[in-house]
Amino acid sequence: MGSGILTALVFFPLLGALFVLMLSDERATWNSAFIFSLVPLAISFYLFAAFNPGEAGYQFVEQYPWIPQFGISYHLGIDGISLVLAVLTTVLISLSLLYSGGGDITERPREFCFFVLVLETGLLGALLSVDVFLFYVFWEIMLIPMYFMIGIWGHGRKIYAAIKFVLFTMVGSLLMLVAIIYLVIAAKHAFGRVSFDLPLLYEVPLSETEARWMFAAFALAFAIKVPMWPVHTWLPDAHTEAPTAGSVILAGVMLKMGTYGFLRFAIPIFPAVAVEAVPLFLALAVVGIIYGALVAMNQPDLKRLIAYSSVSHLGFVMLGIFALNPQGIDGAIYQMLNHGISTGALFLLIGMLYLRRHTREISEFGGLWKSVPIYASIFMFAMLSSGGLPGLNGFVGEFLIMAGTYLRSWQAAAFAVTGVILGALYLLWTYERVMFGPITHAVNSTIKDLTAREISVMVPLLVLMLFMGLYPAPIMSRIEPSVEKMLEPVRIEQVRMEKRRQAQIASAHSANNKPSLTLETASAK
């Protein structure tokens, strides 16, 4: 059943990957890879338009049995959360290919296009899977092309970075696989049938200890991918050594798989543990925000700076998610998109600069405003979007996250605000050092401004920044119902926990034979 449109979305890039493998001409390779990436882009736009915002559940569902022995099915579906991330993926992949064909990647273009397109299939597949096993397969598939991209087309210590990336991710995801199987066995005991179907797994009754361990396994896998402090150490290496397109896709989409995993799996499957774990995750998120910002401030390398700023921004996303209320999570998802667009744009801009100067050291630049005005203005735009200037996209997400966090814990919100300030600080300071002042290195006065191709890569991102900053409604209206639905089990747990707390207070009071005034005030809240 199903229209097959999601299958087309997921597997068209793979088809393109196999096609480019047969080409030998370099130009033809780039062109056909780009054209192949435009088809999923068009499909995702169509889905965005055709998506029914009033419906919280999965739409365009397709389901066929795959491995009936284990109740595993090829089950694809799209809801508000995966829809917006799928659009982000197709946009960034197309732009990365357009950019990389313009001179950034000169070696082995055929393999490069192959890996980018396989990666697109992995990313979209993971986003659209409703079957946990299918999700796991795509989750692992996307690891391999990224590994090749860093290892082959990277810079400096690329092999170290690539292997570190794989090993970190593997540790988390294999433990998650154990938890998935364990969960399915628990489901079999509860419902009498084996199934990896996500909606069924949401309902599995688990003992408290089991749930805690499994949540830990899921959370570890996703936290590594996000990456949350303190398991973030692979990220700066991977980002710094990766080719520009690799960084764009890594930061823009792949990291979002971690936060998406929390929203889709870790929290709704184990709502009780998630509610318990809120203080821990808020604390880790805040540490990540401040730590990322402080380290970013001290980076001499532009790309490493943006990499650490990603740690900080993803900390905001995690903060919003673990606020566990609609504002926080809506904001977190919006911020996932923002981060993809603005950090993607910044990585592209740094890549363009690197192509011209073959260095990313901040101290090598200064006064670029005079020699490359178009570049400098676009950089300014992307940076302000990243910093959360009202009117641009970053502000909407940050505001919602802070509002949601405040409702959950004003302490966390207070600490997180310092991260916003630090963020503005390091971005503006970097901009000042790179763009303003006198030209200290003579070579900087002769570098060329952006080419038409490079401008055409940047313009869609700038339009999105402005559009999402001024008119968030079309995106928000699609996210909100799905978030509400996702939060239902969490709410039940929150109410249960609140009741238990009150019962404890009440019993404590009755033991002291005092009138339970506090109980009334608590329930009045």
Place this chain on the structure above:
Amino acid sequence: MNPFNLAAINFAWLPILPLIAVAVGAIAVLLTGVRLEDDESEGLGWLSLAALGVAFFLALGLVGQTGVSFAGSLAVDGFSAFFELVILIAAAFAIMMSLDYAGESGLPGAEYYSLLLFSTLGMMLMASAGDLIVIFLGLETMSIAVYVLAGLRRKDPRSNEAAIKYFLLGAFSTGFLLYGIALVYGATGSVKLEAIHAALSGQTLSNPLLLLGLGMMLVGFGFKVAAVPFHMWTPDVYEGAPTPVTAFMAVGVKLGAFAGFARIFLVSLVPVSGNWSSALWVVAALTMTTGNVIAVVQTNIKRMLAYSAIAHAGYILVGMVAASPEAGASVLYYLLGYAFTNLGAFAIVVALERRGVAGDMIADYRGLSTRAPALAGAMALFLLSLAGIPPLAGFMGKFYIFNAALRQGYTDLVIIAVLNSVIASYYYISVIVAMYMQEGGADTAKMSRKPALVAAIGLAAIATVLIGIYPAPYMTAASNAFNSALGESAMRAAALDQ
């Protein structure tokens, strides 16, 4: 599944028809081979392939038949058919790899191909054994042929060392196995697998004689499947033996040994699984960890694959520990995927290691992706499958085994196994690093592009992908095969459990 009617033949002879075909083929190769020079041996290879093909069709004809023959010495069931087919495929792959290699390396063709076939015969005998004596006969037929094969490069000291080491340690382990068989016979009063199962079914208290016998047999099989601490011979023998023989050992010998191992322990000795599963638990954990950790530091690809084979034996042992019908099926499915993946990887080693050009160091693989992209791509595929990356065969096998073990409550062992998979991904990926991200390496101009070898690589790659992305029919085949060995009553119990 039944291409022609074999029911007309007296049933007693029916199960050994594929064995006869292989034996006749081996003798024919030997007889025709005496007249040929060593470098004209290619025709013998084709003759051997033909014999294997005939045996394959005969074995295919046995699919779905059940029963015993020769007074219960041979069992005909799905289990034997499954293993016989996979073993025949593995042997055929080994021969396809050898066609060019054997002549080039000056191996004596007649002896080489006939020994390969005799060894195959032994493996098939183990797979279809109905009593312990036939298992022992099969094991010896397989092993003695392989001892000689390992030392067939007479002028290479490494090959000599391999043969001596393998033979001495192998003889020891066979002694253990035989002693174990004798003790089990003493404890149960029979060598027939069904009778042993029946005798043990009522037993609750542990008989010291039986325990000792079980321990001895574990040692014997542990040696054959290269489980730690009986693995010491593996790297040296794998490195020293001619590479197609190494492939045959890593896949065929393992298939045969696990066929016997599973048939005895997962079928006959299941009633007393409490007595051996904890010992096997330790062996499994040690095997995985030792194999993977030592593989990390290897610089020779054959040694690396040897340690990887040890590690994979460890994963399979996880399935043996679980000792449920599902676990048995998972072991069979794992072996199927493992066979194709490993054969493919070794076929690539054969392709590179030629005409005196050293090609068996990992450093020789540097830059292979630019010089031979298709070959490097296939190698990457096999390595990723061995590392357990979905959706390839290796991943599905691991998933199946882990699932079975978790269902029996072995969560800790499965966690050890997945952490091992992380270590394993490191050394598999190191070869990919060499192929894709480094420069230099061996000259591929002299590489073999013999159609049979290329076909072996291609078929292995297709199988590795296919068994992974469309696993359902193979999983069904594996579980049917294992359930048929368990018998009708166990099948009903398994159906209830599913």
